[in-house]
Amino acid sequence: MRLKPSALVMLIYLLFLLVPIYWLVNMSLKTNAEITGTFSLYPHNLTLRNYRVILTDPSWYMGYVNSIIYVVMNTVISVAVALPAAYAFSRYSFMGDKHLFFWLLTNRMSPPAVFALPFFQLYSSVGLFDTHIAVALAHCLFNVPLAVWILEGFMRGVPKEIDETAYIDGYSFPRFFVRIFMPLIASGIGVAAFFCFMFSWVELLLSRTLTSVNAKPIAATMTRTVSASGMDWGVLAAAGVLTIIPGALVIWFVRNYIAKGFALGRV
């Protein structure tokens, strides 16, 4: 008996979530004439022209390539430096650990707008402006703390006896960490990597400020093309749809851990 009203609630909520996305997909499959001329709930003249424009024009598809390059770089850096740190936080108490942990959190909470201008000047002065690594490092600002927190949450679930047994068996720390410990928290590493990927992918303010041509992300390409060439609504919508796909693809694998990741590893 209780199933019915709750199913209705979910249906309404999901409709609310999906209709705007549907509208974007709908527009991406229409010609510009149909978008501006007639008002239709579904594409009457189905066309893939908008997608073809993006996938054949380097100034468009390089945006995706750039985004993916810096996002992957950032994910690798973030998880690699966060792993030993998270282990230290979950296993040892040391001088200033609480303060350090809190300080990391403040970086996750600091508004990117505060950092936009100083980043621009810092990376310009060291000659990194408009490179992928600049954006990757800038995104470490919020992704490294996030990765440390999530990994720490997963690592504290692993009993300490495992570490001790391994040391008694004569494992050195690096060998133990790579061979025994990392496989144990593989799902945690996956979740941390997913969240780094995601937050680096959705961020625009810093990546736009730090790039001009060579490393320009797709998100920035979208905003600039809109103002430059009038309104090519179809292509804009198609570009938007293509930015949703990577997230939609990976989310299925981490669906049971999404909440844990958002809660910084503390559910």
Place this chain on the structure above:
Amino acid sequence: MEKTQNNKAWFLVLPVLVVVAFSAVIPLMTVVNYSVNDTFGNNAFFWAGLEWFDEMVHSRRLHGALGRQALFSAIILAIEVPLGIFVALNMPKKGFWSSLVLVLMALPLLIPFNVVGTIWQIFGRTDIGLLGRGLKALGLDYNYTNDPLDAWITVIVMDVWHWTSLVALLCYAGLQSIPQAYYQAAKIDQASRWAVFRHIELPKMKGVLLIAVLLRFMDSFMIYTEPFVVTGGGPGNSTTFLSIDLVKMAVGQFDLGPAAAFSIMYFLVILLVSWVFYTVMTNIDRSQADIPEGM
């Protein structure tokens, strides 16, 4: 868990320190430097003391942005938290449907911020958008580019669309950790639906709910891209929130001194809230550690 005292653990933290120092401390020092100096370009700086801070504290513009920001965050929380709880209570508990619903709900969270803005910008347009067109067909005078109220409603609905799922997902995770026996006991006692919610579900969700509230507060407090794409801060200044104003000042007008002073005050507010967040969270961690079971 008992932790071993070992100061050598610092070596494990070192890589994080180096990376975060490069991406957070050095830029922050630049901001501090600007906030107390005046410059006419060419890297020539003149000591300005607290002049900029004084100017910013008394700035009408900043007060306006801060007021709008506070109002925005308050409205967002007032809508998203109850709605998120409500949705979480109605989510299917297991099986294929539960997975599908989880994935569909998480979808808006994974869309780049400016694409979220673009979606709603298009969706709300009266000429080509379903929402704008629909409201017009109902005879409502809706235009988010001219009318401040419509702009606010659009930005708020957009944020509800974007982030309510986060609250719902966190609450859902909290609900999942409630053993079935609790519900059975409540059934035997013939507890009302409200009593079950009030005395079983809400206490179990407390921890995650706090995290959800504080995350939503923090992220809405530094919102930039989405309203910027939809309204550009307009009409007039009606949707110019703190971050939008700051970027306008720093990058648009290149008023480095005031912008830096603004940044530091902004950062201090965030720091204060983060501290509260951290304290509350570690307390919850501790109280949960007393209960042997718990996810």
